[in-house]
Structure formats: structure tokens, C-alpha cells
Amino acid sequence: MDLSNNHFSGNIPCSIGGLQNMINLSLNSWICPKTIHPERSQSHWKHSCISNGALCCASRLHVPLCKNRTKVKPNWRKAKYIISGVISVILLAATALILILRKKRNVEVVQEIASLHQFLWRRVSCLELVRATNGFHESNLLGTGGFGSVYRGTLSDRIDIAVKVFNLQLEGAFKSFDKECEMLSNIRHRNLIKIVSCCDELDFKALILQLMPNGSLENWLYSPNRSMTILQRLDIMKDVALALEYLHHGYSIPIVHCDVKPSNILLDDDMVAHVADFGIARLIGGGDSMTETMTLATVGYMAPEYGMEGSVSTRGDVYSFGIVLMETFTKRKPTDEMFVGEMDLKQWIADSLFPDAAIREVVDADILGVEEDGDFVSRRDCLSSVMRLALACSAALPGERINMKDAAITLTKIKTKYLKDCGGINS
Incomplete structure (x- = not known):
């Protein structure tokens, strides 16, 4: 059988060498992974083996060693070292890449800080x-x-x-x-x-x-020739909430301001609020609270646990925010002389939210208006929602208070609903 000089390829049984009849497989692409041992040293086998590089024939045919014949069993010991070397190279390359990226980031941060300090720390005599x-x-x-x-x-x-x-x-x-x-x-x-x-x-x-040209929130609340609308007060307290949210959740280590009050809330030309006075602020590292041996916060605004135990946490700022929120819309300080005995600003607000009571008895008369006003109901509902939020912030137990993220979101919702209900920007 003459199959030579074709483009045949694929596996053939290595037992083919046992055939008694003559077969010519030369000039093809046959594959046989094992050695062929022909029964006779026929010359055509020699030609077949030479012209099919993937056929392995017995050495007695005097043909060059084929590729398959040079294969040996894998040396797993050497392979282990090779694989380990490859993995090590990959790890080294990955580590180097990470270090390069980190170094680049550090350089950018250092340059940013240097530039910042060059501007900020310009020495003034x-x-x-x-x-x-x-x-x-x-x-x-x-x-x-x-x-x-x-x-x-x-x-x-x-x-x-x-x-x-x-x-x-x-x-x-x-x-x-x-x-x-x-x-x-x-x-x-x-x-x-x-x-x-x-x-x-x-x-x-x-x-x-x-410089904050419009002074402090305290100035605006208690100056006889100044007044603020509901929306202005909502915007100011939302600004304060966002500032405290950043301090508590947006910085690498939580920062507690420790002295949130109207005099530390400053207003720029556009009445945008800026929280100031970080003289007693604290970094809370390794936990969510710390203990102070000396209480420096302002009476009336400090959380109960801070005043009694010196316990400093972000929840203390939330409490202070709740008190400031009440004061902003009632125009009553927590230390007002009307609050004696068990009656305080919080209890006064809570009593006003009962079904039989009226929110108009506690809020600043300048912003509620009269019942005949077409937007009276919208204003009343808005102010009731604000007071409920203030009470949620100033709960007696720290664990019962909401966080500043939720407070900021709630204020945004209250403002959105108010605008939708009354349709007035200057209300």
C-alpha cells in the first residue's frame, strides 16, 4: 500500500510496524508517540520514518532520533524550582508596580501638602x-x-x-x-x-x-434688626450637618468638634454656614469614643455623657447639633431663664409635638405667620418635622441618637417637601 506524498495527518497505531505487507507512509504528517518496531528492516520504513518527523522508529533502521523519541519523563523536582521562580518573578513585578504607584501617589500628596503649606503657612508677623x-x-x-x-x-x-x-x-x-x-x-x-x-x-x-462678613448664627438669631426665613435656617443647619458629617465620616480618623453652638457657626456673603473654632476638637483613634478629664464644652450644648463622665464621641456632636437645631427655629437658648427644674429646651419642644398642643407655641413667631396665611399648614408641618429631627439628635442616651449622615439626608428631605408644598423660595 503506497500512501506517500500526500497531506495525511493524525495518529496512526504504533503496531503498524507488525504488518507483514509493505506499506509506504513517507512524505506525510503522521503521528505516533511510541517507537515503531517493524518486523523486517524494510527500506520503505526507513523512508517513512525520515519523511514523517513525528514518527518514532526503531534505531536499527539507522534513522535520526525523532522529536518524540527525545522526550523524557518530566523532572518534577526541576519543574518545582522553575514554577517557584516564575511565581517569584510575578510577585516581585507586582510588588514593584504597587510601590511605584504608591510612590507616585505619595509624591502627589507631598506636593499638594507642600503647595498648601506654602500658601497657608505664610508667616505673618x-x-x-x-x-x-x-x-x-x-x-x-x-x-x-x-x-x-x-x-x-x-x-x-x-x-x-x-x-x-x-x-x-x-x-x-x-x-x-x-x-x-x-x-x-x-x-x-x-x-x-x-x-x-x-x-x-x-x-x-x-x-x-x-473673614465671614455676615457674622455668626447667634448674631442673626438675637439681633433685633435681623431676621431669617425658614429656608435660610434650613440651609444653614444643612450646611452644619454636612460639615459635621465630613468630620465624623469623611476624614481618615473621626474628628469630634466638641463645641457646636450658634456662635461657632459663621456665615459668608451668601449666608453659607461655616463651622469654626476647633480649639477643643478631638481626634478619635482606635475606637468611637474617648474620655476627657477636663470638660471644656459649653453648658447647655454639651451631651450629658460629656458633662458627667467626660466621654467624648461623635454622638456628642450630634446631641449639640440637635440643641442648635431647636434654638435656630425657636430663638430660645438652652440656658434661657424660663427653663427651670425638669423643664428644659428638649422637654418644651417635645410637649409642643403632642396632638393637643401647637407647634406655633414654641417656634419663632417671625417664621410661622398666621393661620390665614395660605402657606401656614406647610410651614407648620415643616417646623414639626424639624423639631422631630432635633429630638432624634438629642436623645438622652448616645446609642439612641441618629448619625450626622442621616441628619443631613433628613434635612434635605424636609426642605424638598416644604418647597413642593408651599412653592415659595422666599418663605
């Missing part, structure tokens, strides 16, 4: 601040705090600023200055006060802050 504030004149005094006073000023390059001068005679003033520098140089949010520069001299320390 005490003499410059004296000139900027007209000798810290009383007419430029914006307010006083626990560790010093804040003055309005204008630098030589015509930038309007607020200068917070620390009274170094007060215990804790140095620590408060360092703490506020640390906090403000590391946090960035549109609703947090921005630091412009600082003055750190041996006997004089001050922070140069972004």
Missing part, C-alpha cells in the same frame, strides 16, 4: 496684624471666645481677614492654638472655616482666618 487691625482696635472686635478674641482686619495685599488672638495668660491657650492649627491645616470642606495663615511668636499667637 505680629506687627503686620497690628497694622491690619488698627492696633486691635475695639471697633474691629468681632467677638470673644474661651481662649481669646477675634478681630476684623485687612492685610497689606488688601485681603480681608479675621484674626483670632489667643490670650496666652489663660491655661490651655497654647494647647488650643496648636490644636486648632493642626485641625484646620488638615481638613478641607466648604462648610468648615478656612485658615489663611498664622502668627506663631514666643509671646504672641494668632490665627488668620477667612
Whole structure:
């Protein structure tokens, strides 16, 4: 049988060598993984083996060793080392890639911080601040705090600023200055006060802050010639909620402000709120709370666990936010002389939400209006929702309070519903 000089391919049985008849397989592409042992040393087998590289024929035919014949059993010991080497190379390459990417990111962060510090920590001398504030004149005094006073000023390059001068005679003033520098140089949010520069001299320390032309929320609530609409108050408290949400959940380590109150909520030209005064703020690392041996927060706004046990947590800020929310819409301080005995701001609000009571008895009369007003019901419902949120924030037990994420979301929903119901932007 002559099958030579074709394009035949595929496996053939290696027992073919036992055929007594002559068969010519040359010039094809047959495959036989085992050695063919022909019964006779016929010349055609020699030609078949030479012309089919994948056929392995017996050595007595005097043909070159074929590829299959050179195969040996795999050396698993060597394979183990080869595989280990390949894996090691892959791991090294992956590690190098990660390090390169991390280094690139670190370089970007370092450059960003360096650029930031170059802008922020432009040293301003005490003499410059004296000139900027007209000798810290009383007419430029914006307010006083626990560790010093804040003055309005204008630098030589015509930038309007607020200068917070620390009274170094007060215990804790140095620590408060360092703490506020640390906090403000590391946090960035549109609703947090921005630091412009600082003055750190041996006997004089001050922070140069972004000026808030509209003063504080406290000024707006209690100045006889100023008033705010429901929407303005909703927007301000939503800004505060977003700032606290960032401090609690948007930073690598939770930050507790510890002193949320109307005088620490500042308003810019557009009445956008900025939370200020981080002099007693705390970083909460390794857990969700810590214990302070000294209570520095403001009476009336501090959470019960902070005042009694010195327990500092993000839930304490939530409590303070709830109290400020009540004050913003009732125009009543938590320390008002009307609150005596067991009656406090929270209980007064809670009583107003009972079915037989009226929310109009507690809210600021300037924003509710009269019943004949077409939007009276929408305003009343909106204010009731705000007060329920305030009570949810200021629950006596920390575990029963909602978090700032939920508070911000709830305020957004209240505002959306109010706008839909009354259809008025200036209400």
C-alpha cells in the first residue's frame, strides 16, 4: 500500500510496524508517540520514518532520533524550582508596580501638602496684624471666645481677614492654638472655616482666618434688626450637618468638634454656614469614643455623657447639633431663664409635638405667620418635622441618637417637601 506524498495527518497505531505487507507512509504528517518496531528492516520504513518527523522508529533502521523519541519523563523536582521562580518573578513585578504607584501617589500628596503649606503657612508677623487691625482696635472686635478674641482686619495685599488672638495668660491657650492649627491645616470642606495663615511668636499667637462678613448664627438669631426665613435656617443647619458629617465620616480618623453652638457657626456673603473654632476638637483613634478629664464644652450644648463622665464621641456632636437645631427655629437658648427644674429646651419642644398642643407655641413667631396665611399648614408641618429631627439628635442616651449622615439626608428631605408644598423660595 503506497500512501506517500500526500497531506495525511493524525495518529496512526504504533503496531503498524507488525504488518507483514509493505506499506509506504513517507512524505506525510503522521503521528505516533511510541517507537515503531517493524518486523523486517524494510527500506520503505526507513523512508517513512525520515519523511514523517513525528514518527518514532526503531534505531536499527539507522534513522535520526525523532522529536518524540527525545522526550523524557518530566523532572518534577526541576519543574518545582522553575514554577517557584516564575511565581517569584510575578510577585516581585507586582510588588514593584504597587510601590511605584504608591510612590507616585505619595509624591502627589507631598506636593499638594507642600503647595498648601506654602500658601497657608505664610508667616505673618505680629506687627503686620497690628497694622491690619488698627492696633486691635475695639471697633474691629468681632467677638470673644474661651481662649481669646477675634478681630476684623485687612492685610497689606488688601485681603480681608479675621484674626483670632489667643490670650496666652489663660491655661490651655497654647494647647488650643496648636490644636486648632493642626485641625484646620488638615481638613478641607466648604462648610468648615478656612485658615489663611498664622502668627506663631514666643509671646504672641494668632490665627488668620477667612473673614465671614455676615457674622455668626447667634448674631442673626438675637439681633433685633435681623431676621431669617425658614429656608435660610434650613440651609444653614444643612450646611452644619454636612460639615459635621465630613468630620465624623469623611476624614481618615473621626474628628469630634466638641463645641457646636450658634456662635461657632459663621456665615459668608451668601449666608453659607461655616463651622469654626476647633480649639477643643478631638481626634478619635482606635475606637468611637474617648474620655476627657477636663470638660471644656459649653453648658447647655454639651451631651450629658460629656458633662458627667467626660466621654467624648461623635454622638456628642450630634446631641449639640440637635440643641442648635431647636434654638435656630425657636430663638430660645438652652440656658434661657424660663427653663427651670425638669423643664428644659428638649422637654418644651417635645410637649409642643403632642396632638393637643401647637407647634406655633414654641417656634419663632417671625417664621410661622398666621393661620390665614395660605402657606401656614406647610410651614407648620415643616417646623414639626424639624423639631422631630432635633429630638432624634438629642436623645438622652448616645446609642439612641441618629448619625450626622442621616441628619443631613433628613434635612434635605424636609426642605424638598416644604418647597413642593408651599412653592415659595422666599418663605
